[in-house]
Amino acid sequence: xxxYDAAESTPRQSASLKLKDYFIGTTPLQKRLESVRxxxxxxxxxxxxxxxxxxxxxxxxxxxxxxxxxxxQWTLYSLTPLYKFSYSNFKEYSKLxxxxxxxxxxxxxxxxxxxxxxxxVIFSTLLGMKGTQKDPEAFLVQILSxxxxxxxxxxxxVLWTGWFCCIFGDSLLETVSEDFTCLPLFLANGAETNTAIxxxxxxxxxxxxxxxxAINAFNLSWMAAMWTACKMDRYMATTEFLWSVPCSxxxxxxxxxxxxxxxxALWDSVHKTPxxxxxxxxxxxMDCLYSHFHRHFKIxxxxxxxxxxxxxxxxxxxxxxxxxxxxxxxxxxxxxxTELAVFQIE
Amino acid sequence: MDETVAEFFRRTILKIxxxxxxxxxxxWNFLSENQLQTVNFRQRKESLVQDLVLLCQEKHASxxxxxLLDIVYTQFHRHQKVWDVFQMSKGAGGDTDLxxxxxxxxxxxxxxxxxxxxxTVSFRDAEENAVWIRIxxxxxxxxxxxxxxxxxxxxxxxxxxxxxxxxxxxxLPLLAQTFETHxxxxxxxxxxxxxxxxxxxxxxxxxxxxxxxxxxxxxEIFGDYPQPRLEFAQYKLETKFKSDLNGGILxxxxxxxxxxxxxxxxxxxxxxxxxxxxxxxxxxxxPLLTCIPNKGMNYFKIRDK
Numbered sequence: 001x002x003x004y005d006a007a008e009s010t011p012r013q014s015a016s017l018k019l020k021d022y023f024i025g026t027t028p029l030q031k032r033l034e035s036v037r038x039x040x041x042x043x044x045x046x047x048x049x050x051x052x053x054x055x056x057x058x059x060x061x062x063x064x065x066x067x068x069x070x071x072x073q074w075t076l077y078s079l080t081p082l083y084k085f086s087y088s089n090f091k092e093y094s095k096l097x098x099x100x101x102x103x104x105x106x107x108x109x110x111x112x113x114x115x116x117x118x119x120x121v122i123f124s125t126l127l128g129m130k131g132t133q134k135d136p137e138a139f140l141v142q143i144l145s146x147x148x149x150x151x152x153x154x155x156x157x158v159l160w161t162g163w164f165c166c167i168f169g170d171s172l173l174e175t176v177s178e179d180f181t182c183l184p185l186f187l188a189n190g191a192e193t194n195t196a197i198x199x200x201x202x203x204x205x206x207x208x209x210x211x212x213x214a215i216n217a218f219n220l221s222w223m224a225a226m227w228t229a230c231k232m233d234r235y236m237a238t239t240e241f242l243w244s245v246p247c248s249x250x251x252x253x254x255x256x257x258x259x260x261x262x263x264x265a266l267w268d269s270v271h272k273t274p275x276x277x278x279x280x281x282x283x284x285x286m287d288c289l290y291s292h293f294h295r296h297f298k299i300x301x302x303x304x305x306x307x308x309x310x311x312x313x314x315x316x317x318x319x320x321x322x323x324x325x326x327x328x329x330x331x332x333x334x335x336x337x338t339e340l341a342v343f344q345i346e
Numbered sequence: 347m348d349e350t351v352a353e354f355f356r357r358t359i360l361k362i363x364x365x366x367x368x369x370x371x372x373x374w375n376f377l378s379e380n381q382l383q384t385v386n387f388r389q390r391k392e393s394l395v396q397d398l399v400l401l402c403q404e405k406h407a408s409x410x411x412x413x414l415l416d417i418v419y420t421q422f423h424r425h426q427k428v429w430d431v432f433q434m435s436k437g438a439g440g441d442t443d444l445x446x447x448x449x450x451x452x453x454x455x456x457x458x459x460x461x462x463x464x465x466t467v468s469f470r471d472a473e474e475n476a477v478w479i480r481i482x483x484x485x486x487x488x489x490x491x492x493x494x495x496x497x498x499x500x501x502x503x504x505x506x507x508x509x510x511x512x513x514x515x516x517x518l519p520l521l522a523q524t525f526e527t528h529x530x531x532x533x534x535x536x537x538x539x540x541x542x543x544x545x546x547x548x549x550x551x552x553x554x555x556x557x558x559x560x561x562x563x564x565x566e567i568f569g570d571y572p573q574p575r576l577e578f579a580q581y582k583l584e585t586k587f588k589s590d591l592n593g594g595i596l597x598x599x600x601x602x603x604x605x606x607x608x609x610x611x612x613x614x615x616x617x618x619x620x621x622x623x624x625x626x627x628x629x630x631x632x633p634l635l636t637c638i639p640n641k642g643m644n645y646f647k648i649r650d651k
Contacts (some may be wrong), residue, residue, distance in 0.1 A: 252617035259604035298632040
């Protein structure tokens, strides 16, 4: 056990001068990062957002029905509106997609070890996955393996899942005509090769376009603040941040985990506007975490790259991967992601 | 053949692994194919070595031939040595002189022999205009020690030279002189990692003084040599939140913030060393990090006193 008196560690310069330097940005690198950050916040993204609440709509959704969406890692994509897509053609789409996959696999593309051609594609609607009534219905595509033995369950194992949704997509919905269906957020779980095949079919059939949805450090910070702001009865996971340090020649990863109750206490101390999260509050929340870290280690985390944030509500990675842990705030998390997807499309 | 030379041959050949024996002897090119065929390479190593030494004696091999064999062996085992790199900097107005390898070797040998009474200098050309120089040092009154030679590998079309030997450090200035005299360039300078000399006078360094201070402090803490290899450090923090600038945040809270910080990297200490010079951390770095090698710990629990 190692004792260390933090107070005695302050260098010759006074503590307040240190923090002032830190905020202004002494090094050229920090200065650049500050300006980039300000730039991102100026374009498009709102200076305030509503804290995710557990809406009435959400209460109606059967938690069991959406349980399969939780605790899974989803890779995110933005999707442009689908042309002449119809919810009543699901059976037809299943057949066509099934045939397409079989053809692709026989072509020798996307060969997987242990793959059998006995697969089944199912389209289904995901009820209740919307923000307002105007949002189109979310739907699900699944690839299941058809089991060989008759004694086994007919349905077989789920090999791949992809779902399309739109949560509070008002800004996009207003811009498109009747022929288009707007489901800008696409989430996929399963082999990358399957995602590619399914994506190709959708792009060909509905004249749409998938793009991987990355989440930059700015939005990760927002997510961390918003999810910390959510009221939780009990915490299931620690609040954790992961930074990647751009030093050469060796890479360095810094993981900073804080007890969720302490993170909440810090947030409550920062938070001023009820029901809303503002840019200033997000900045202050992150700055507090940075300065606590700096006090101990003399490292400026703001000069490094935030790569992952994880809370009891959800975990997000900068490469565009998300894991949702709490069904209560599922809609809230999806709303933010829809916003990012719409921003990428427009 | 001199006793000592025979012994030198014996020991040098004995060093060579059996699997490489034929390859190295062929590369050495002193014993002919026919002669090598008369030797039984399947016998025990000691006997094989005896036979080979006899062959060398018959062919009147000299000390220099033995030194050449030593060079060949070292060329095959260069990865087992630690090499220092030196860069020669040209004086103002210097352009590429026409390089004469033979002249270089002659003057190199002459200079060393003039300066030191007892020295063995041998050369062997290698790929890409490189020359391997083997130097065995003696003293005023003692013959050169053939078992602790120094090697210098000089790539003639470049300003770089590689050296290997612990004994070399004291003789470095002399070596530098030999290069200088031949090339008429400014003396060898150890390649400095740090602030670059300005190539273009229009490019200036901001915060030059601060940069130099950071370099100096970092060097004082971490030293010049490679850091011990470490991949992981973990800190359990239970300290109160204190912030003068963010006035009042958590001011009333008695309980500390419970944090767990983990650093991971393929080479953690080298990465930490590079943080201050990169502007990502302050110099001096926190004692929490710099104490790792001294304390020999990488798991810490930190509390307010």
